[in-house]
Amino acid sequence: MNNKMKIRAWIENDKTTVKAIIFHPMETGLRKDKKSGKPIPAHYITEVSCEHNGKSILNCMWGPSVSKNPFFSFRFGGAKPGDKLKISWVDNKGQSGSSEAQIS
């Protein structure tokens, strides 16, 4: 399982902008294998939680229609440079991953 994630977080005008990509196939379960004709089983991230210094700031709930290798971005206030931002996810098969970044 590829648990890679890319996070960037920086402060601009007192607000922290976060941009993140999680590498995940995000299979809808609606696609069919072209050779065998069998449906490809659904495999997608259901929940992503974002924490700033251990405090939850955003909770994403996703369905299968979120794009492959999902990218998302949000903004929040009250952070200082050097603060920690942690993003963790769980998918419908029970797999999970998490990554931490420093806010600059």
Place this chain on the structure above:
Amino acid sequence: MLNNRRTLLKASMAMGTLAIATGAGLLAPRSVLAAWPEKAFKTRKYPDALQILAGTDQLTDSDTIKVKAPDIAENGAVVSITVTTSLPNVENISMFVPENAFPLSASYEMSKATDGFITGRIKMAKTSDVIAVVKADGKLYTAKKTVKVTLGGCGG
């Protein structure tokens, strides 16, 4: 001491059963995670999905919500959607695509620290409205934008 050992044994056995159940697909992992609204995500009709997620279908159109999306999406597999709102006390921002097999695409639970701003990339099967539903101060507001899709991105 003995007692503790017994409890531990019992606990580990229970865990083992759970793991087997999960592995066999009898108990899907998501049912352990209570927060994810499975029903809303698996509903195939937009009004039903909205009803399940929000508990109501009474929405107020609002100019304070902006849905930024391309007019024409050449590739339905990756459509970038940005929802911004100037409403105070935003609790939740959800995105719906009524023409998709599963209309509810994403739901974001905001905290007090977060701004009314979210960007995400979604798949679109065909030309459809993208509907943003924002919950602020306990009330539901909405705005939408039509995106023309030339190549669907949901397969099937």
